[in-house]
Amino acid sequence: MRAQGHATLSLREVARMAGVSHNAPYHHFGDRTALLKRLSERSMEELFVAMRDARAATAQPETPRAVAVRVGVAYVGYAAHHPERFRVIYDPEVCIPGSPTPTMAPLLAAVEGILAQTTASLLPPDRPDLLGPSTIAIWAAVHGLAELVVAGHIGEADVEPALLALLPPG
Amino acid sequence: MRAQGHATLSLREVARMAGVSHNAPYHHFGDRTALLKRLSERSMEELFVAMRDARAATAQPETPRAVAVRVGVAYVGYAAHHPERFRVIYDPEVCIPGSPTPTMAPLLAAVEGILAQTTASLLPPDRPDLLGPSTIAIWAAVHGLAELVVAGHIGEADVEPALLALLPPG
DNA sequence: CCAAAATCTGGACAGTGCCCACATTGGGTC
């Protein structure tokens, strides 16, 4: 009941690639959605690693803004260079945030943790009430930039200027 | 070579709904992608109207920030209440921004125009260099909020606080 | 009125997810 045009994988195609019968994969992953779930977990981990590495890229003292920009650029860069893997992370029929996979839940929490810490480093320390909404705003901005780049509406070169315009200087 | 699970329409299904043979639609829209293109144009117009109405909702004097928040909430609201129609707008195999449909191009320009005007009203008038990156940033933030709401990662109630946290007061 | 264009129809083909019954294999346990 489901297939794809070109950019998406089919169970039968992975079977062909693996040189096995058309439903050997069907015994490993009970479902096509289950396969995509696994793929989405792998991809989410890759995205997390990219963000973590970006945050820890430099030991020299630098402004929180510079770190935040680097994390955002890393997020968008992963999406731009692995669009299929990025897309499967947020695929609505794979990633139901209400009931995440046991593997996905901690990864999602880790990504949100990086975003929250990065956001917190940008906020005045006496306004903890802003952390929640600001984290969501930063997440949305970075995610929106990624989506717009993947969709081709903006170029990857537009990302850093946009982030700099968004983040308050200092 | 293409089908969908549940939320998506098939040519044969619309034929059944219309009570005609399985490829009468195929003679009207030469392609399934062409059908989706048309749908995406309609949806883009609906989105544009929602944003335009939101901007013009009040005649009383109010801050540019309040207007911007209302426009953003309208964008996200359209996405939240018509997720399929919103999704088709940015579907990568439908909306290739490099070569937009003759109907889509002005709609896209109009939406970007509203975003640019709204952004300009928030910027100091002596910094026209910020308009481009800031417009992209606002677009990305609003679009990202919409995607996160549609995907279920945040609730619609989180949108307005996030926008308020993002937009500089004043 | 009649030809041409638009529109509709059923049939076919390749591809897909999924389910089924059945073979093969590999490890544990008596």
Add this chain to the structure above:
DNA sequence: GACCCAATGTGGGCACTGTCCAGATTTTGG
């Protein structure tokens, strides 16, 4: 070693899809 069972594989089949085709039907314009 013999035996059983679970994992893993195989082919066949079903319903569904997009797409192409040849031909029928309807509408329209000169």
